[in-house]
Amino acid sequence: MESLPIRKARNLIRRTKIIWIATAAAIILVAAICVNSSQYASPPPKSPSMAPPAQHSKVFDGHEDCDIFSGDWIPNPEAPYYTNKTCWAIHDHQNCMKYGRPDSDFMRWRWKPNACNLPLFNPYQFLHIVRGKSLAFVGDSVGRNQMQSIICLLSRVEYPIDMSPPTTDKHWKYVNYNFTMSYFWSPFLVRSGVRDDVGPTNTGLFNLYLEEFDESWTNQIHGFDYLIINAGHWFNRNTVYYENRRVVGCRYCLLPNITDLPATYAYRRAFRTAFRALENFDGVTLVRTFAPAHFEGGEWNAGGDCVRRRPVGSNDTVLDGQTLDMYTAQLEEFRAAMGRGKRGMRAMDVTKMMLLRPDGHPSRYGHWAEEKVVLYNDCVHWCLPGPIDSGADILLHMLKMEARRG
Structure with missing residues (x-):
């Protein structure tokens, strides 16, 4: 024992x-x-400035009198605030880092107005403002580009639920904020249809009914609190123009006995019709101005490319050519609509701001270099992350001003 x-x-x-x-x-x-x-x-805020707002904090910054659309791009070493690996909303054709773009400085700039400081986008503050509300983008793929940028910037706080129907339209729900963000595909803003799948340049020939609403969006927007509309480069496509149900001209249609007209002819009338469709819209409409392209060395289908690697200073370039023509036509129609008593409509005047960013486009980095695809160099859309992220700074400022007016 x-x-x-x-x-x-x-x-x-x-x-x-x-x-x-x-x-x-x-x-x-x-x-x-x-x-x-x-x-x-959710990923933590990048800096203390991104903390959630206090229960009674202000949602505006007192710069309502500042021209936020005149300024220059300055370095922003803290950017980017997301990557192509942390945000799933990036369209492949704008996923420049995925497809081997060798430089990254184009992501590290912010927009600085001349007369004031524009705060960086705060996702908590944005969601605080839009809690219980809804926002819709209407227009072409540049508008979709901006919507995807906002989804990526908001991903630091919350990821939305996809509630989209099986169409080109998209509906995202931010459940914790009861906020809905939608997108309606309407590159011409007016009723259109395919006339010929091939057309003179193998990109199709379209019919544009310049005085008729595109009901795919005009019948859907009532009840939204905010609307952001844009259109632009689709008006350079081969199109036949109709007014009062008869042909009045075309753009590069090469059809007999039809007069070729400039893109501004249809662009002006399309916005006139879109603004007429918004006469009974009770929400706030933000009109995003024409997005400049930066092709050099040729047109988009003739070897043109955008290879610059830094922003341009505001004193080193001017609006000219078709960009100036389209921008002018759009603003003239905007002012005419305001003169007719349309309320709740603001100009998101980003054309000159984005003109200074020839470095921010995908170029050939929208697909693998060895991939055999029929894609031209893209000098219209913007890499994500990239310059279009600063559009969220502009949007948040404008929503703050609306909150103050309310």
């Missing part, structure tokens, strides 16, 4: 082993819980 001291020693060793095993199991369990939770946690 074991002596009493020996039995006591054995019992002490047994109890110690049990404690060690229990402690190790607890550590493993806690670690597993932490790892599992981190998979679903």
